[in-house]
Amino acid sequence: MSLSRQSNAASNPGLASALKTARAAYLERNPKSHAAYTKATESLPGGGTRTTLVVDPFPLMIDSGRGSTITDLDGHTYKDFLSDYTSGIYGKSNPVLLDAIRSALDQGLQFGAHTAHEGRFAAGLVSRFPSMELVRFANSGTEANMLALTAALKHTGRNKVVVFDGAYHGSLLCHFHSGDKGTPEGVVRAPFDFVIAPYNDISGTKALLDPIKADVGAIIVEPMLGAGGCIPAEPEFLRELRGYATEIGAVLIFDEVQTSRLSPGGRQALLGITPDMTTIGKFFGGGFAFGAFGGKREIMEMFDIRKPGAISHGGTFNNSPLTMVAGATALEHLLTREALERLNNLGDYMRDTLNRDLKASGVPFHVKGLGSINQLYCTLPEQDRDAAMEVLFFKLLEKGYWVAQRGTLALNFENNPEEVDGFVSAVVDAAGMVAAVAASTA
Ligand SMILES: Cc1ncc(COP(=O)(O)O)c(C=O)c1O
Numbered sequence: 001m002s003l004s005r006q007s008n009a010a011s012n013p014g015l016a017s018a019l020k021t022a023r024a025a026y027l028e029r030n031p032k033s034h035a036a037y038t039k040a041t042e043s044l045p046g047g048g049t050r051t052t053l054v055v056d057p058f059p060l061m062i063d064s065g066r067g068s069t070i071t072d073l074d075g076h077t078y079k080d081f082l083s084d085y086t087s088g089i090y091g092k093s094n095p096v097l098l099d100a101i102r103s104a105l106d107q108g109l110q111f112g113a114h115t116a117h118e119g120r121f122a123a124g125l126v127s128r129f130p131s132m133e134l135v136r137f138a139n140s141g142t143e144a145n146m147l148a149l150t151a152a153l154k155h156t157g158r159n160k161v162v163v164f165d166g167a168y169h170g171s172l173l174c175h176f177h178s179g180d181k182g183t184p185e186g187v188v189r190a191p192f193d194f195v196i197a198p199y200n201d202i203s204g205t206k207a208l209l210d211p212i213k214a215d216v217g218a219i220i221v222e223p224m225l226g227a228g229g230c231i232p233a234e235p236e237f238l239r240e241l242r243g244y245a246t247e248i249g250a251v252l253i254f255d256e257v258q259t260s261r262l263s264p265g266g267r268q269a270l271l272g273i274t275p276d277m278t279t280i281g282k283f284f285g286g287g288f289a290f291g292a293f294g295g296k297r298e299i300m301e302m303f304d305i306r307k308p309g310a311i312s313h314g315g316t317f318n319n320s321p322l323t324m325v326a327g328a329t330a331l332e333h334l335l336t337r338e339a340l341e342r343l344n345n346l347g348d349y350m351r352d353t354l355n356r357d358l359k360a361s362g363v364p365f366h367v368k369g370l371g372s373i374n375q376l377y378c379t380l381p382e383q384d385r386d387a388a389m390e391v392l393f394f395k396l397l398e399k400g401y402w403v404a405q406r407g408t409l410a411l412n413f414e415n416n417p418e419e420v421d422g423f424v425s426a427v428v429d430a431a432g433m434v435a436a437v438a439a440s441t442a
Helices: 013-027 031-040 095-107 116-128 141-156 202-215 235-248 266-271 297-303 321-334 339-363 382-398 417-441
Strands: 060-065 067-070 078-081 134-138 159-163 193-197 214-221 253-254 277-281 291-295 365-370 374-380 408-410
Touching: 013 382, 013 417, 031 339, 095 321, 116 134, 116 235, 116 291, 134 141, 134 266, 134 297, 141 159, 141 214, 141 253, 141 277, 141 297, 159 202, 193 202, 202 214, 202 235, 214 235, 214 321, 235 266, 253 266, 266 277, 277 339, 291 297, 339 365, 339 374, 339 417, 365 417, 374 382
Parallel strands: 159 193, 159 214, 214 253, 253 277
Antiparallel strands: 060 067, 067 078, 134 291, 277 291, 365 374, 374 408
């Protein structure tokens, strides 16, 4: 298996031809994006700097965004149903957020010092997540996870980190796969001593870990596999994992970088399960680069530099005043219980409606997920799935909808029920076309 983004080849001739036609139409529709991308390849390997966004033959270049709409360099507009892979929860131009950011800009940039907003933001987070008695900030979810793992290993004096099959914990931790799939070619991973356990399988996990339990310092788990396909953890699995981590003396970390948008206190609050540490990131930065890790006082106090032997944790932008103001403002004014409930109910409605209508149309697609975080799946034979998803992606762009080519769907506060209905019709229509093409030569 390779992570590199080479052209998808369908074994189904109808799909192969539809893909060729769709790519050619895309090229013709988007000359300015194509030119900007071609220029970018002169200085950026592969023409970009975020592998997730790669599109064959080239990605679109976005010029601006308002509300739930983005506009590309060639002037096409798209309703955003990706929301920057869950991170763009506020839409593109929330006035409360933009005003706060503008006034922070007016205060000046980069003081190389603390501001009162740092403690204000931390207090807001700590009050929402009982599992974070103390919290520290970083610049990404990846960094937050690496710092949390480091803290857990130091706290326990052990060396093994347990992750789960299908998990994604950030760029330097990457996707974990056990069994036949193995480690994808191209994965470069921070050198922790990882053990990959089966997700949603507590007896398999215990059987794997029991013989090495004295060495297990950290168990990190997503309450729903996000990039791994929006597969929710069974509540009972997480509950038993909680108990098992305590039993073997390991630090249990919930990576809620994505799932923290499911309620004011993340999925852990919905399930009433308290891990020893929690990591978050993405939208909590109010539109800026952000990550945070927090946990039990006795673990996090290792970072208290007033104490002998404390862990040093630098980072030029850990407390960037702009991020602190944007994050605190979003937490206090935008990420309310009502707003999150409305968003996640809309996501449930979208998933249910899509699944109902896709099923009624008899097309080989369905959706999995929780609340506002979802994943579109194709159930054609495996060798044709990537090509089918790619044709679907191009069709949705033509219809004015922005999603991830891999099928990630995430809502933002600016999406409304009418938009969702329009999106559902567009997906069902595009899926029907893909299915018809595939069936014509299958
Ligand atoms: C569950 C999870 N953890 C960690 C990360 C990494 O966050 P970042 O991209 O900010 O490094 C992601 C990013 O998608 C994620 O989904």
